[in-house]
Amino acid sequence: xxxxxxxxxxxxxxxxxxxxxxxxxxxxxxxxxxxxxxxxxxxxxxxxxxxxxxxxxxxxxxxxxxxxxxxxxxxxxxxxxxxxxxxxxxxxxxxxxxxxxxxxxxxxxxxxxxxxxxxxxxxxxxxxxxxxxxxxxxxxxxxxxxxxxxxxxxxxxxxxxxxxxxxxxxxxxxxxxxxxxxxxxxxxxxxxxxxxxxxxxxxxxxxxxxxxxxxxxxxxxxxxxxxxxxxxxxxxxxxxxxxxxxx
Amino acid sequence: xxxxxxxxxxxxxxxxxxxxxxxxxxxxxxxxxxxxxxxxxxxxxxxxxxxxxxxxxxxxxxxxxxxxxxxxxxxxxxxxxxxxxxxxxxxxxxxxxxxxxxxxxxxxxxxxxxxxxxxxxxxxxxxxxxxxxxxxxxxxxxxxxxxxxxxxxxxxxxxxxxxxxxxxxxxxxxxxxxxxxxxxxxxxxxxxxxxxxxxxxxxxxxxxxxxxxxxxxxxxxxxxxxxxxxxxxxxxxxxxxxxxxxxxxxxxxxxxxxxxxxxxxxxxxxxxxxxxxxxxxxxxxxxxxxxxxxxxxxxxxxxxxxxxxxxxxxxxxxxxxxxxxxxxxxxxxxxxxxxxxxxxxxxxxxxxxxxxxxxxxxxxxxxxxxxxxxxxxxxxxxxxxxxxxxxxxxxxxxxxxxxxxxxxxxxxxxxxxxxxxxxxxxxxxxxxxxxxxxxxxxxxxxxxxxxxxxxxxxxxxxxxxxxxxxxxxxxxxxxxxxxxxxxxxxxxxxxxxxxxxxxxxx
Numbered sequence: 001x002x003x004x005x006x007x008x009x010x011x012x013x014x015x016x017x018x019x020x021x022x023x024x025x026x027x028x029x030x031x032x033x034x035x036x037x038x039x040x041x042x043x044x045x046x047x048x049x050x051x052x053x054x055x056x057x058x059x060x061x062x063x064x065x066x067x068x069x070x071x072x073x074x075x076x077x078x079x080x081x082x083x084x085x086x087x088x089x090x091x092x093x094x095x096x097x098x099x100x101x102x103x104x105x106x107x108x109x110x111x112x113x114x115x116x117x118x119x120x121x122x123x124x125x126x127x128x129x130x131x132x133x134x135x136x137x138x139x140x141x142x143x144x145x146x147x148x149x150x151x152x153x154x155x156x157x158x159x160x161x162x163x164x165x166x167x168x169x170x171x172x173x174x175x176x177x178x179x180x181x182x183x184x185x186x187x188x189x190x191x192x193x194x195x196x197x198x199x200x201x202x203x204x205x206x207x208x209x210x211x212x213x214x215x216x217x218x219x220x221x222x223x224x225x226x227x228x229x230x231x232x233x234x235x236x237x238x239x240x241x242x243x244x245x246x247x
Numbered sequence: 248x249x250x251x252x253x254x255x256x257x258x259x260x261x262x263x264x265x266x267x268x269x270x271x272x273x274x275x276x277x278x279x280x281x282x283x284x285x286x287x288x289x290x291x292x293x294x295x296x297x298x299x300x301x302x303x304x305x306x307x308x309x310x311x312x313x314x315x316x317x318x319x320x321x322x323x324x325x326x327x328x329x330x331x332x333x334x335x336x337x338x339x340x341x342x343x344x345x346x347x348x349x350x351x352x353x354x355x356x357x358x359x360x361x362x363x364x365x366x367x368x369x370x371x372x373x374x375x376x377x378x379x380x381x382x383x384x385x386x387x388x389x390x391x392x393x394x395x396x397x398x399x400x401x402x403x404x405x406x407x408x409x410x411x412x413x414x415x416x417x418x419x420x421x422x423x424x425x426x427x428x429x430x431x432x433x434x435x436x437x438x439x440x441x442x443x444x445x446x447x448x449x450x451x452x453x454x455x456x457x458x459x460x461x462x463x464x465x466x467x468x469x470x471x472x473x474x475x476x477x478x479x480x481x482x483x484x485x486x487x488x489x490x491x492x493x494x495x496x497x498x499x500x501x502x503x504x505x506x507x508x509x510x511x512x513x514x515x516x517x518x519x520x521x522x523x524x525x526x527x528x529x530x531x532x533x534x535x536x537x538x539x540x541x542x543x544x545x546x547x548x549x550x551x552x553x554x555x556x557x558x559x560x561x562x563x564x565x566x567x568x569x570x571x572x573x574x575x576x577x578x579x580x581x582x583x584x585x586x587x588x589x590x591x592x593x594x595x596x597x598x599x600x601x602x603x604x605x606x607x608x609x610x611x612x613x614x615x616x617x618x619x620x621x622x623x624x625x626x627x628x629x630x631x632x633x634x635x636x637x638x639x640x641x642x643x644x645x646x647x648x649x650x651x652x653x654x655x656x657x658x659x660x661x662x663x664x665x666x667x668x669x670x671x672x673x674x675x676x677x678x679x680x681x682x683x684x685x686x687x688x689x690x691x692x693x694x695x696x697x698x699x700x701x702x703x704x705x706x707x708x709x710x711x712x713x714x715x716x717x718x719x720x721x722x723x724x725x726x727x728x729x730x731x732x733x734x735x736x737x738x739x740x741x742x743x744x745x746x747x748x749x750x751x752x753x
Contacts, residue, residue, distance in 0.1 A: 003576045004513055010572060011517050026527070026558075028534040028549065050675040052446040069449055071540040073674050076548065085534075128404040132431050134749050135406055136456025136537045139500075142404045143526075146519035160402030175752075177359055177428045178407055180377040181399045207453045210439070213360060213432035231539060232456065 015150045019243060023236055030070040030085035031234075033063050034103035039082040047074040047082050053200075053209070057100065065091060066099035066203035069231035091229045092241025096219060099203070099229060108244040113225070116194060120166050120246050124156045126196070127165035127189060131182050132214060133172030136232040137199040141169065143235045156242055162186075167194030167225075171232075173201040173208045174215035186222055198228040198238065206231060248285075250276045251306070251313035256621035259472045260685045262702060265303065266315045273302070273317035274326060280306050280313070281330050286602045286615070288312065289687060289700050290336040292319055292344045293711035294364065296704060300344055305687050305700065310620055312687070319344075321366065325351040332602040335719060341369040355382060358427035358752050363435070378427060379409070387413040387420050395734065399428045406748035414734055422729040422737075424722050429752035437712040444470065444544075445675045451699075452539045455716055455750035460486075460493045460529075461692025462714070463542040465699035468623060468688040470544035473703060474678035480625075481669030482546035484662050487625040488559070489529060489538050491655040494693040496525035498606075498648040498655075499570065501745050505645055506577050508739045509586040514577040521573070524566055531558045545676055551669040560663045567656050574649050587642035591728035591740035594639050603724045605695015605717045607744055610647045611639035611724075617691035629658050639728075644743040680707040694718060694747065716750030 016023060025031070041058070048056035051074060055067035063074075063083065074083050093099055094111040130138050141158070144151040151157065159165050162185045174182060186195075197218045200206040205216030218224055228241045250266055250273075268276070281287060289305040303316040319340075325348035326333040337348040338357045345366025348354065356370045359378045372380040386394070393414055399407035407428040413421040436450055451466040452459040464486060471478060478486075503518025526536040532551055533541035541547055577583055593603070598611035608615060614634075618626045632654040634647045680703050687700045695717030702711040725744045729737060 003579065007513060007517065007572055007576050010569065011520075014520055026531055028532075028555075029530055030534045030540075050443075050445060052449040069539065070535070071449060072534060072548070073540075076671075076674055129400060130404075130406045130429075132429050132749070133406060134453040134456030135747065136453070136459070136539070138404050138406060139457060140526075140536060143519070143523060146523060147516050148520050148523060158404055172429070173431060175429055175431050177378040177430050178399065181407060181428065185400050201453075207449045208431045208433075208436060211432040211436050213430055213435075231453070231535075232537070234536065 014147050015153070016148055018236070018239070025087045025089060025234070025236065027087060029087045029089070029234065030072050032088040032091060032103065032105065033065070033068070033083050033085050033101070035061050035063060035083050036081060037061055037102065039078065043078050044082050047077050050077060053207070060100070062100045062102045064100050064204070065229045066096060066227065067200055067209070068229070069200055069207060089234045089236045090240050091233070091237050092244065093227050094225065094245065096203070096224070096227060099227060108241060112245045115192070116225070116246060119192065120194065122155055124242070124246050125159045125165050126156070126167055126169045127162045127185060128158050128169045128171070129182055129185050131170055131172040131178035131202070132175035132208070133199070133201060137171035137201070140232045140235050141171070141198065141238060144239060149235055149239060151239065154243060154247070156246070162188035163190065165189045167196065169196045169198055170202045170218050171198050173205045173211070174218060174221065176213055176215065179215060179221070182221070194226070195222050195224050196226045196228065197224045198233055200229055200231050203227055203229060248276070248280055248306070248308065248313045251315045254312050254314050254687070256312060256689045257468045257472050257623065257686065259681055260314070262683045262685050265685060268315055268317045270317045270320070270323060273315060274324070276315065277304055277306065278326060278329050280308060281332050284308055287332045287336060288689065288696070288698050289713060289715060290333060291700070291711070291713045292340045292346060293702060294344070295710070300346060300364070302340070307620070312621070314685070314687070319346050321345070322347045322349055324349050327351050331600050335723065345369055356380065356427065358430040360430055360432070379425065382425060384411045385413070385421055385423050391415055392420070408748045412729070412734055417733045417735065419729045419732050419734050419737070422726045424726050426722070426748055426751050429749040431749070431753065433753040434712055434714060438709055440708065444678060448543050454714060454753065455747040456537055457497055458493065458692045458694065458697065458716070458747065458750060459537045459539050460489045460542060461690055461697045462699070464490060464623070464690045465688045465697050467542050467544045469686050469699050469701045470678060470680070472686045472688070473680040473684055473701065474544065475681070476545045476678065478546050479670060481551070481667040483624045484665060484667060485532065485547050485551045485669045486542055488659050488662055489532060489541055490624070490690070490692065491659050492525050492529050493538060495652050495655050496522050496529070497693045497745070498652045499525065501742060502574070502577060502645060502648060504742050505641070505739065506583065508742055509583055511577070511580055511583050514573050517569070517573045521566055521570060524562060528559050528562055531555050543672065543674060543676070544678060546672040547669060548671050548674055550671045553668070556663050556666065559659070563656055563659055570652060570656070578646070578649065584642070586739060587645055588640060590641040590736050591732055591743060592638065592640040593724050593728045597727055598639060598724065601723050601727065602720050604720050605691070606647045606651060607644060607721050607724055608695065609634050610637055610643035612637040617689050617696050621689045623690055625662060629661065641739055641743040680709070682707040692717065695721065714753055716747055718746040718751040722746055722751060
């Protein structure tokens with residue numbers, strides 16, 4: 001018992017005051033990219049050809065952050081002339097189109113559906129489904145339950161039974177072998193229900209694009225309400241998106 | 248091992264130099280090696296340029312690695328009845344290439360997909376239907392027996408898989424684990440023709456995201472060998488530190504989760520937070536909490552200079568006493584010990600027969616650690632770790648992890664003392680691979696032995712890319728640990744292994 005008290009005292013209070021106080025991630029974190037429109041087209045083409053995710057649109061000068069894994073190669077290759085990654089972790093959007101970006105995203109709170117806020121603003125229970133996820137997305141979603149983030153203080157929780165859930169939070173590129181289980185879980189959630197695609201895999205197939213063993217795009221199966229990009233999304237990206245969209 | 252070619256970890260070998268034996272000679276030699284002290288690192292099939300089905304194996308025995316190959320008929324006598332270590336490998340070959348191992352005692356699909364040669368399906372599956380397909384489970388008959396089915400979707404934020412228990416009351420007589428739900432076609436993607444090699448690291452980092460560094464090291468070392476690249480000493484040190492940070496973050500998180508599974512909540516919360524500190528250290532090096540983007544063939548992508556070293560050094564020093572304290576809290580609570588001790592025991596002889604690897608193997612008394620046996624990167628400079636309790640129960644697996652955490656913290660501190668600036672490589676870099684070659688790489692990631700194997704054709708294109716995650720060996724260990732256990736101890740046993748679903752499913 002003494003050890004329990006001693007450790008409790010030593011560990012202290014660690015929960016962040018976010019969103020009342022800002023969180024600054026280490027400068028090396030790669031968040032929202034800024035595309036420099038004045039960049040030489042030849043350099044842009046080189047970056048686009050080398051991009052392992054084929055996430056760069058040369059003509060429109062945008063990056064699809066629904067495909068991008070934020071590996072940072074294009075920033076290094078162009079020495080920051082074509083693109084620079086900021087450490088802004090606020091990446092959630094309510095539409096797939098908005099993820100094609102040159103450096104700004106629509107304010108998520110204003111694009112949320114009002115009836116979701118009314119229904120789930122005070123209590124949101126989600127059923128997480130990993131459908132081919134590599135366990136980075138899953139792990140960094142789980143982390144929201146640790147004391148630093150303490151997701152439950154916002155009335156948001158992950159639940160075991162889809163019957164108790166208000167929606168699903170899907171990670172992974174939807175392997176063909178998980179399609180049936182994904183549908184059954186979705187159907188077991190009572191309507192009205194929310195669908196969240198988390199991580200570039202569930203948005204576009206992520207690193208596995210082109211594989212015939214995956215569906216690669218959740219929206220093709222079930223209409224998606226909220227997109228959270230990243231590989232995996234930083235826990236702050238998920239927290240920000242959930243708070244903006246539902247609160 | 249007279250018929251075999253002696254090789255080194257990460258050494259390029261001409262494919263012509265790999266002994267191509269008659270199947271019967273191959274079989275006898277492989278069985279002789281593995282029945283006793285030899286273990287299977289790789290055992291896989293591929294179709295060569297003449298469309299002939301070939302088999303290649305890599306065996307480790309003591310401090311040595313050996314390889315040999317043979318041609319494989321559409322039906323061949325299974326090695327598994329003689330030696331259990333081949334059990335899953337033969338099932339995998341049957342699924343991938345449609346070659347039937349005759350008299351295999353438990354011939355079932357592994358991941359549920361059709362074979363790549365258009366052969367008749369060995370398992371009688373029709374793949375236009377969804378999983379689980381034609382998959383009869385092992386059952387125990389009797390009025391008092393009941394069956395429990397769990398998954399694929401589990402009660403938590405966790406990957407999918409199916410567990411089938413045969414129980415007499417609370418007691419589990421048999422557990423069968425069926426995976427495959429996570430199959431994404433990783434090997435096929437890595438082998439795609441006319442695709443730039445620069446795409447591969449991104450795929451490899453997501454084979455198992457919690458082992459991103461482990462898998463990307465195996466991949467990078469393989470390309471480095473085939474392309475003749477040299478990695479500078481600073482980058483080797485950073486890659487070693489990254490692998491150890493990955494190990495600590497996972498072990499710390501799992502110790503917390505084990506504590507939560509026996510309803511002792513303080514360590515769950517403390518370790519949950521501390522785990523995040525280590526992920527943030529990976530972010531300091533890589534800009535990503537799982538170290539994705541850091542390791543590429545030739546070295547590392549981001550410079551690691553005094554600022555990053557200082558952050559990691561200070562944070563490790565700051566967290567070490569707290570980790571020791573919380574470990575002490577966990578391992579001295581009698582309610583915890585009562586649940587950890589003598590639960591989920593995998594005795595040494597079972598572990599040896601199955602060929603368990605990593606911390607689970609070490610907890611059962613198999614001392615193999617690839618960091619010591621086949622050292623890569625900067626591991627040759629580091630001291631070996633020792634484990635005290637190795638009787639194969641949950642307590643042993645937890646305690647081995649505790650020892651590994653403390654050892655890794657010390658290793659990182661020692662490596663950072665060198666103060667070498669690690670210069671990054673330029674990306675993207677395009678490499679040419681040696682033609683008609685073979686390379687196998689091995690690293691001790693946090694779960695155990697990760698191994699990648701590459702074969703190139705006469706143009707230096709990838710003919711076969713084989714990935715093996717330690718989970719491929721160890722899932723059977725989890726199934727064995729449940730024999731005659733209370734079913735309520737399943738979560739505890741499962742978490743004590745914490746195996747990868749996607750690393751297995753590929």
